[in-house]
Amino acid sequence: MRKILVLLIAAALSLCTGCANFNIYSEAQENALGLEAYGEATKEYPVITSGPDYDMVQRVGRRIADASGKAYEWEFKLLRADDMVNAFCLPGGKVAVYTGILRYTQNENGLAAVMGHEVAHATMRHGGKRMTNAMILQATAAAVGVGISMSEMSEEAQAGLMAxxxxxAQVGVSLPFSRGHETEADLEGIRYAVRAGYDPYEAVRLWERMAEGGNGGPEWLSTHPDSIGRAKKLEQEIPRILQEEGKSAPAPQQPTAPMKQIRR
Ligand SMILES: [Zn+2]
Structure with a gap:
């Protein structure tokens, strides 16, 4: 059933590339669904509630959230899953970071790049736009319209929403965002990182580390292809974003750690 669902969604998306910015959902509807999906997506792994990594996730998350200017009810969860190289932000500002991605982010600037990117998907409402594109099965749209909660929807509709x-990935359906949405999230995410005072060039190094350590690997890469292409595009765009945000280029960084330290 899941395979059929993926094919349906993929077909609907490919037919509708021209309407990627059309969204039939209200922000309140998206946020309510985001909150429900958050409970669903974070229950599988232990939630870390103290320690230096937890503190870092709260600190970076708060700064990125403030930089986004969105008055969401923000929440930042660190989930213990060393083999999950992933992070996400759901509509309404519900963020999760898996411990596995910290090997790649390596420092606060790297984490700011990941969180900036994920937060930008939420603030730019890419999820709602995708639900509109695919119509995530008409039953879902109808259910949302009359205020039916996610837990009352069919299993297929729930899987479609989460995709x-x-x-x-939580329900076995992986659906990358479109290239257009990815580029938007890359650039807007960097803008948040710059505004929050982080070194935006660490995003370039992060994508390079992902590409090197990838090898058929991290979950993040399966939905975020072409790391090297992204790194190059970001490097070109960063000076413009720095200028627009009234910031000067950061001092050069130490070279990043050799990949040996990252590989599992
Ligand atoms: Zn993305």
Whole structure:
């Protein structure tokens, strides 16, 4: 059933590339679904509630959230899953970071790049746009319209919603955002990182580390292809974003750690 669902969604998306910015859902509807999906997506792994990594996730998350200017009810969860190289932000500002991605982010600037990117998917409402594109099965749209909660929807509709929000891996449905949405999230995410005072060039190094350590690997890469292409595009765009945000280029960084330290 899941395979059929993926094919349906993929077909609907490919037919509708021109309407990627059309969204039939209200922000309140998206946020309510985001909150429900958050409970669903974070229950599988232990939630870390103290320690330096937890503190870092709260600190970076708060700064990125403030930089986004969105008055969401923000929440930042660190989930213990060393083999999950992933992170997400659901509509309404519900963020999760898996411990596995910290090997790649390596420092606060790297984490800011990941969180900036994920937060930008939410603030730019890419999930709602994808639900509109695919219509995530008409039953879902109808259910949302009359205020039926996610837990009352069919299993297929729930899986479709989670796929649209970019957390389909939780239910075995992986659906990358479109290239257009990815580019938007890359650039807007960097803008948040710059505004929050982080070194945006660490995003370039992060994508390079992902590409090197990838090898058929991290979950993040399966929904975020072409790391090297992204790194190059970001490097070109960063000076413009720095200028637009009234910031100067950061001092050069130490070279990043050799990949040996990252490989599992
Ligand atoms: Zn993305």
């Amino acid at each position: 649209a929000f970019g957390i389909g």
